[in-house]
Amino acid sequence: MAAQTKKDTPVNSSKDINVESLGQEHINLVFALGKEDFGLDINIVREIVRVPPFITRVPNAPNYIRGVINLRGTIVPVFDMELKVGMDSTALTEEARIVVLSVSDIMFGIIVNAVREVRTIYDAQLEAASKLSTTLEKRYVMWVAKPADGRLILLLDVSSLFDLDQILLEGE
Secondary structure, three states, X not given: OOXXXXXXXXXXXXHHHHHHHOOOEEEEEEEEEOOEEEEEEHHHEEEEEEOOOOOEOOOOOOOOEEEEEEEOOEEEEEEEHHHHOOOOOOOOOOOOEEEEEEEOOEXXXXXXXXXXXXXXXXXXXXXXXXXXXXXXOHHHEEEEEOOOOOOXXXXXXXXXXXXXXXXXXXXX
16 A cells, blocks of 8 residues: 555645634734723724824713814814723824724714734634623623634624724614
């Protein structure tokens, strides 16, 4: 019997099997707030823009609302994500960006300290956020991702973070 050669190897390599065993993939935009990494479903991200030198304040708005910007003719509310998730707000740096999101036809921006990457996270890398022991509002975090590089990425639930269900009801 002849030895199996490399070209006789089946198409499904062990790498393919490992990826399949990790479960469904989720593609997320990973960004920094303070010293933590957070993630959002890439499908709700419309664009990433530099923070303009001036954001128009909105009178009597909660402290986590930085104001509004004019984005090519569209007025977009901008939220300070650090304040929204219960962290202390830090000074903006050159790396700070506004991530413009669109959820249920509602467009808004969130200020983040830095955009890190677009990353694929698999079901096998996810752990329930209820196990978190942090001051961060747990109701805003759906999952904690544990990628192979050893970092932890907190995956945010944007609908509960901004109470979008309530906003949609008020708009009807």
